[in-house]
Amino acid sequence: MCTSIIYTAGDSYFGRNLDLEVNLGQEVVITPRNKTLEFREMPNLKHHYAIIGISIVRDDYPLYFDGVNEKGVGMAGLNFDGPSHYFPIQEGKDNIASFELVPYILAAASSVVEAKKLLSNANIANLNFSDKLQAAPLHWIIADKTGASVTVESTAKGLNIYDNPVGVLANNPEFPRQLLNLSNYRSVSPASSANVFAPGVDLPIYGRGLGTHFLPGGMDSESRFVKATFTKMHAPIGASEVENITNYFHILQSVEQQKGLDEVAPDTFEYTIYSDGSNLKKGIFYYKTYENSQINAVDMHKEDLEASKLITYPIQNEQVINQQN
């Protein structure tokens, strides 16, 4: 499973945890402005906004898992197996394959409002990238540097674009149900609450943190949605970029999947392979991996964004311990 968040602390930071049982060989990939982006049913884009994110590259095509563009829009695809439904090509619609959706939006939208316009006549077409890389059942979060975000879900009912008031996305069930479930946690609080349970009975506050006693901590999507929302809503605002990106990763780490806890097949466990986050205003992409706790950064503006070829950075996956003696 996966969790994605947008955290606003002066600047806005957007990214996700990628939780999976296999490493697909992803890299940090920059798509510069003049790299032609081809679409199956939509016109090719020869010039567009530059994009940075995590992707695998096949046939010179960036298959982004998540990314952000130079205008401060971010987007991530998360597993949505079950409710997800893609449709045959429809005449008169903007037919976009699911694997094209991230580059399609990030190439042309400079805000969530513009992304919504780009999706107003869209049909998520049930096309496979190739026989080997079949369409993955996904839903998406799109966010921008103002802190706004929406959730995009293509189900049998059609394409739904929901305003996302919490700036968090996990996996199933459908987004309105995830949001409604938050109501069950209205009483969860950073402070220990007054005794409304049994007034008159002595219920001592026997330790700290009692206000969060009922905060879920499971690996499942509902638990992660609740926990990430609560952690984000109460996250402090730092005074510097380093403080804020540190705060940001602490939010994502509150829903990290440690190895051994989520068995998806006999003796096979999914875990948080990487966590990433970008400063949407500055175009700096940060990431950590399960193996490497160090925060790594790639600044898109240090590359030639007018270039026409993909620029890739291998993921730094080695733990470097700062030996102090």
Ligand SMILES: C[C@H](CCC(=O)NCC(=O)O)[C@H]1CC[C@H]2[C@@H]3[C@H](O)C[C@@H]4C[C@H](O)CC[C@]4(C)[C@H]3CC[C@]12C
């Ligand atoms: C499976 C993960 C989502 C994480 C998650 O929720 N996994 C756990 C689970 O199964 O619940 C998704 C996120 C982005 C997806 C990839 C991207 O959409 C790019 C690409 C698109 C192709 O159609 C299929 C392969 C490929 C490479 C996708 C494979 C599945 C990925 C990696």
